[in-house]
Amino acid sequence: MAPAQVSTAAVGDPLVDLLLESLTRRKATGQVVQPGDAGRAAARWMADAGVARAVLAGDPLVDRIGLADALRREGIDVLTWPTGLGKRESMGLEGPIDVCGVTVPARAVAERGTVVLEASAGHGRGLDVTSRHHVALLPADRIVRTLGEALALTYADGRAAPSAVSLVSGPSRSSDIEKISTLGAHGALTEHVVIIR
Amino acid sequence: MSTRRRRADGGVAYLDVQGTLRERTVDALRDRTLRGNLDTAATSWGESRDAMREGYGLDDMRERAREIRRSNIRNLPALLAEMQANVREAGGTVVRAADGAEACRYITGLARARGVKVVAKSKSMATEEIKLNEALQDAGIEVVETDLGEWILQLANEHPSHIIAPAVHLNREQVAALFREEAGTDEVPDDREGLVAHARVRLREKFAEAGIGVSGVNLGVASTGTVCVVENEGNARLVTSQPRIHVAVMGMERVVADWDEAAHILQVLPMAAIGQDAANYVNLITGPRREGESDGPEEFHLVIIDGGRGALRGTEFEEALSCIRCGACLYSCPMWRSVGGQAYGSPYSGPIGAVITPLLEGPSSPASRDLPFMSSLCGACGEACPVGIPLQDLLVRARARSSSPATRASGLAFRAWSRLWRRPGTYRAWMAGWRLMLRARGKDGWATDLPGPGAGWTQVRDMPTKWPPRR
Numbered sequence: 001m002a003p004a005q006v007s008t009a010a011v012g013d014p015l016v017d018l019l020l021e022s023l024t025r026r027k028a029t030g031q032v033v034q035p036g037d038a039g040r041a042a043a044r045w046m047a048d049a050g051v052a053r054a055v056l057a058g059d060p061l062v063d064r065i066g067l068a069d070a071l072r073r074e075g076i077d078v079l080t081w082p083t084g085l086g087k088r089e090s091m092g093l094e095g096p097i098d099v100c101g102v103t104v105p106a107r108a109v110a111e112r113g114t115v116v117l118e119a120s121a122g123h124g125r126g127l128d129v130t131s132r133h134h135v136a137l138l139p140a141d142r143i144v145r146t147l148g149e150a151l152a153l154t155y156a157d158g159r160a161a162p163s164a165v166s167l168v169s170g171p172s173r174s175s176d177i178e179k180i181s182t183l184g185a186h187g188a189l190t191e192h193v194v195i196i197r
Numbered sequence: 198m199s200t201r202r203r204r205a206d207g208g209v210a211y212l213d214v215q216g217t218l219r220e221r222t223v224d225a226l227r228d229r230t231l232r233g234n235l236d237t238a239a240t241s242w243g244e245s246r247d248a249m250r251e252g253y254g255l256d257d258m259r260e261r262a263r264e265i266r267r268s269n270i271r272n273l274p275a276l277l278a279e280m281q282a283n284v285r286e287a288g289g290t291v292v293r294a295a296d297g298a299e300a301c302r303y304i305t306g307l308a309r310a311r312g313v314k315v316v317a318k319s320k321s322m323a324t325e326e327i328k329l330n331e332a333l334q335d336a337g338i339e340v341v342e343t344d345l346g347e348w349i350l351q352l353a354n355e356h357p358s359h360i361i362a363p364a365v366h367l368n369r370e371q372v373a374a375l376f377r378e379e380a381g382t383d384e385v386p387d388d389r390e391g392l393v394a395h396a397r398v399r400l401r402e403k404f405a406e407a408g409i410g411v412s413g414v415n416l417g418v419a420s421t422g423t424v425c426v427v428e429n430e431g432n433a434r435l436v437t438s439q440p441r442i443h444v445a446v447m448g449m450e451r452v453v454a455d456w457d458e459a460a461h462i463l464q465v466l467p468m469a470a471i472g473q474d475a476a477n478y479v480n481l482i483t484g485p486r487r488e489g490e491s492d493g494p495e496e497f498h499l500v501i502i503d504g505g506r507g508a509l510r511g512t513e514f515e516e517a518l519s520c521i522r523c524g525a526c527l528y529s530c531p532m533w534r535s536v537g538g539q540a541y542g543s544p545y546s547g548p549i550g551a552v553i554t555p556l557l558e559g560p561s562s563p564a565s566r567d568l569p570f571m572s573s574l575c576g577a578c579g580e581a582c583p584v585g586i587p588l589q590d591l592l593v594r595a596r597a598r599s600s601s602p603a604t605r606a607s608g609l610a611f612r613a614w615s616r617l618w619r620r621p622g623t624y625r626a627w628m629a630g631w632r633l634m635l636r637a638r639g640k641d642g643w644a645t646d647l648p649g650p651g652a653g654w655t656q657v658r659d660m661p662t663k664w665p666p667r668r
Binding site for chain 2: 025026081082087088091092093111112113114119120121124125126129130146147148151152154155161162163164165166167168169170171172173174175176177178179180182184185186187188
């Protein structure tokens with residue numbers, strides 16, 4: 001089932017509007033919600049996308065917006081990182097196919113439609129890329145304009161560089177066959193950013 | 198799987214190429230399917246790139262990119278030392294390899310020591326240069342290319358034809374046939390989406406099995422010891438996060454000083470490479486997984502290859518080291534657009550390949566000494582280069598380097614010719630004689646087999662006997 005139409009109307013905050021515009025260009029989608037509606041909105045999007053299982057980043061924000069309960073109400077199976085699944089299941093070779101990785105970006109780049117994912121104990125490197133769908137939960141105050149600003153914050157002096165940082169700008173794609181862009185090559189087929197404001 | 202042979206001498210050019218450069222070029226020109234595929238690709242690339250130039254000021258970004266890369270190359274030894282110290286600080290291992298053979302020995306040795314049977318690779322020109330796949334296969338280790346285009350080529354047992362779009366010379370039907378053969382079944386879809394989905398599942402199986410993931414490195418950031426791996430498919434993230442060991446192979450010139458520089462180059466790269474303002478995935482890796490993390494490799498090894506690069510610093514070819522391997526000069530080159538990358542017989546094709554292959558191989562290598570002549574010196578490459586490498590000048594210098602000095606006889610002949618053409622009287626007499634000769638040898642307005650110095654011309658094209666020529 002195709003995801004329902006979500007409102008991507010401009011909200012008057014220049015960085016948020018620029019990010020929404022860039023996400024569209026990157027073939028991702030975005031929506032802006034109030035903190036109280038975030039859990040329900042993210043769960044609704046996943047239900048519409050046909051998600052059977054969600055793997056949630058172990059992040060306080062996920063608990064704050066009550067996402068796990070909202071997902072269960074939609075009949076979606078919920079796991080939290082680290083999942084303890086075997087290699088084959090965590091690679092999508094066993095178990096449900098329609099898995100959605102739910103990430104909490106450390107930052108986002110409005111100009112490019114990029115979310116910045118930092119690896120940590122609660123946030124696996126493969127969380128978004130091993131799943132078929134990717135939902136990012138992004139507090140609006142984490143949006144910066146340029147890639148330079150984002151990287152300056154990630155690798156600020158005096159802060160230990162994370163072991164892995166992923167800049168994700170839209171769903172996975174390949175142009176290797178006849179140079180025509182085709183989505184879902186190795187990583188997620190869809191990417192949806194829930195901007196919490 | 199591969200039957201390609203490996204060079205023992207650590208050279209760059211492929212050993213299994215057939216025929217001379219001239220023969221390969223003529224064959225490629227006669228291949229109509231290839232030319233159609235190349236035209237489609239080059240046209241779409243040109244359109245996306247024009248959009249970048251207008252919308253993002255790519256031309257202005259080039260000046261800064263050029264300064265950054267020139268300063269990186271000037272400070273290379275210090276930057277590499279800093280990079281090395283910071284990777285070690287983050288818990289990684291750094292190996293400096295003088296040549297490809299040494300790098301291959303280290304990686305195959307590591308695979309053996311850890312009992313690894315399957316290696317999953319993401320796209321890397323450096324590993325193609327050092328012939329890592331062949332070395333691993335010789336050691337009895339299965340190597341799987343996971344970039345879709347590279348996997349297609351591995352199945353076809355062919356070399357990549359473009360830095361960014363390696364299988365750009367094959368069409369959908371050709372790909373479907375290869376997938377059917379690999380899967381041993383006819384039940385492989387032949388639409389594009391179906392083919393991509395098929396490959397996704399087949400390759401996930403390999404990721405689950407692989408004990409080592411090998412990636413290339415687009416940039417190394419000295420200030421934090423981070424390697425940047427840029428990609429669109431997501432396979433490089435899987436390669437760098439799923440297997441127990443990650444080996445990153447980096448040409449020694451790929452290092453920048455800090456994140457300010459990295460941010461600039463990381464934006465210029467996808468614009469020049471694919472005409473997009475961002476790559477879908479940029480993986481920034483600083484050492485192995487940390488305590489408490491539940492995925493990511495337990496071991497991280499950075500293999501830094503010299504392979505003849507270090508010796509280019511301080512020479513008239515130093516700027517070739519600024520290259521960020523975006524592939525823009527390939528698509529812009531009328532030669533590459535006509536024959537594709539495979540005719541070059543080297544992992545590095547197009548203008549940059551014609552310059553660096555002979556430089557890395559040494560001037561006397563028969564496999565690559567003719568490559569600098571694969572150019573009309575039109576300068577489109579220099580214009581396309583996002584880091585401002587004067588490729589047309591380097592091509593001229595590379596020609597001088599690989600040509601033998603003029604013989605006394607040819608020197609005299611050129612001097613005599615110059616004397617004749619400098620005087621109006623003798624010039625006119627020459628041209629009158631030439632016209633007579635053309636008319637005598639020509640038929641229906643065209644001369645098809647000229648004698649002497651004209652023979653080279655009429656070997657591949659005809660010359661009109663009068664102007665304008667008859668259609």
